[in-house]
Amino acid sequence: MSNHTPSIEADDGHEDDYGLDKSLSSQVLLALATEDRDRLVELFEPLHPADIADLLEQLGDAQRKELIELSGPLIDGEVLSEIDEDIRESVIDIMPDAQIADAVRKLESDDVVDILEDLDKSQQATILDALDSTDRLAVEQALAYPEFSAGRLMQREVISMPEHWTVGDAIQNLREQVELPEQFYHVILVDPRHHPIGYVTLGRLMSSAPDTSLNTLTEPSFRSFRVDEDEGNVAYAFNQYHLISAPVVDSEGRLSGVITIDDAMVVLDEEHEEDVLRLAGVGGERLSNSTFRIVKRRFPWLGVNLFTSILASLVIAQFEDVLTAVVALAVLMPIVASMGGNAATQSMTVAVRALATRDLTSSNVLRVIRRESVAGLLNGVLFALVMGIVCYFWFGSALLGVVIGVAMIINLLVAGFAGVLVPIALDKMGIDPALASGAFVTTVTDVVGFFAFLGLASVVLL
Numbered sequence: 001m002s003n004h005t006p007s008i009e010a011d012d013g014h015e016d017d018y019g020l021d022k023s024l025s026s027q028v029l030l031a032l033a034t035e036d037r038d039r040l041v042e043l044f045e046p047l048h049p050a051d052i053a054d055l056l057e058q059l060g061d062a063q064r065k066e067l068i069e070l071s072g073p074l075i076d077g078e079v080l081s082e083i084d085e086d087i088r089e090s091v092i093d094i095m096p097d098a099q100i101a102d103a104v105r106k107l108e109s110d111d112v113v114d115i116l117e118d119l120d121k122s123q124q125a126t127i128l129d130a131l132d133s134t135d136r137l138a139v140e141q142a143l144a145y146p147e148f149s150a151g152r153l154m155q156r157e158v159i160s161m162p163e164h165w166t167v168g169d170a171i172q173n174l175r176e177q178v179e180l181p182e183q184f185y186h187v188i189l190v191d192p193r194h195h196p197i198g199y200v201t202l203g204r205l206m207s208s209a210p211d212t213s214l215n216t217l218t219e220p221s222f223r224s225f226r227v228d229e230d231e232g233n234v235a236y237a238f239n240q241y242h243l244i245s246a247p248v249v250d251s252e253g254r255l256s257g258v259i260t261i262d263d264a265m266v267v268l269d270e271e272h273e274e275d276v277l278r279l280a281g282v283g284g285e286r287l288s289n290s291t292f293r294i295v296k297r298r299f300p301w302l303g304v305n306l307f308t309s310i311l312a313s314l315v316i317a318q319f320e321d322v323l324t325a326v327v328a329l330a331v332l333m334p335i336v337a338s339m340g341g342n343a344a345t346q347s348m349t350v351a352v353r354a355l356a357t358r359d360l361t362s363s364n365v366l367r368v369i370r371r372e373s374v375a376g377l378l379n380g381v382l383f384a385l386v387m388g389i390v391c392y393f394w395f396g397s398a399l400l401g402v403v404i405g406v407a408m409i410i411n412l413l414v415a416g417f418a419g420v421l422v423p424i425a426l427d428k429m430g431i432d433p434a435l436a437s438g439a440f441v442t443t444v445t446d447v448v449g450f451f452a453f454l455g456l457a458s459v460v461l462l
Helices: 022-033 037-044 049-058 061-074 077-082 085-094 097-105 109-116 121-130 133-143 167-176 202-207 231-241 261-279 291-317 320-325 328-356 365-395 398-428 433-460
Strands: 160-162 186-190 196-201 245-249 255-260
Touching: 022 037, 022 049, 022 061, 037 061, 049 061, 049 077, 049 085, 061 085, 061 097, 077 085, 077 097, 077 109, 085 121, 097 121, 109 121, 109 133, 121 133, 160 167, 167 202, 186 202, 186 255, 196 202, 196 245, 231 245, 231 261, 255 261, 291 433, 320 328, 320 433, 328 365, 328 398, 328 433, 365 398, 398 433
Parallel strands: 160 186
Antiparallel strands: 186 196, 245 255
16 A cells, blocks of 8 residues: 555546546546556546556656556557657656567557657667567667658558559558558559659548559659658648658668658647747756756756846946936836847747748848838837837926937837847857747847937937
């Protein structure tokens, strides 16, 4: 019997923040507390592997260990493939070797590769030893390809047929197959050298007459990828051209495997999520990360922000006299910087997203810069009028309203310009714009905003 009782959520039957029914969560924790394996089996049976993975991710280390030991083979290969990679290694450490072996044998090769690539050598060896010689060779070959490449993403299980076959030949061949891939959407046609030349959807295959030649049923969307193609390019192509699956070829153009839409969309989702996190300087973080790991990831960019803040402070220090003479400037100064920073963040977010989706190119970059700059200028004029009026009634000084108005126009104009130009420049230098743009753009708007506001004030008000 466990010597502690896990905290139990209110049994209100509603979904919690991570999509699981609170009642279910409570029942799973209760079964764990009472070591009731039969109840746990009953609760897990209707769940999707992703939901079981969510449960494991939400538990602390000790509770997770108890759940894995109690549930046994309920934690199968499908669950392992759904678990966040940051805690998968610890889950596999807890599972017996025999259970791991049984779990991975039932997975497609791409799922096995996805599990293996984040594990240490000893854990990889345990899983590889569990595979038969054919599957092991396929997985080892996939691991030999560069990380984040099409070769890592593809599955080896593929249905290919000679281009001269008929529909009848194809259907007969499918019926004779001992084991078909768990998911496939096309029959890939190959020439005598095993080069893919087209594919036929299963729908067209099943709806065509038996004597119809397969090469008359091919889809115009057909395209293939080399094994060393970056997975980001693959995901972009799937999204751009509405692909469902696509063959992967080796350096000689021979069919090596196939990538399906579910794997491509996972990559696309991961890249979108990564971009959002990197814009905040927390790229790659997960709720399951340790405190030390979070500090290690965040410290460098907080350090960059500190350095850039010091630059802005140095600009302010140059105008100590005017700040001392006109106290109202200290009150209004944050407004100019804040408005510029927010405007720049808006432009920067649009630019970073456009770079990621490849909508921002050399052919339209000048137009986008001009659009964002003009938008910044117009917003600057509008808010300058607002702040001019506010300053007049607040401090009784029309000149002070003119100073902050002009400074705001200048800063919002620069914000629109820098918000696009900085990400583009970083991208050209090979630096991820999602990760680095924020600090540099904020520095530009802070320095320009403070210099314009305090510089104008020193000229006009003293």
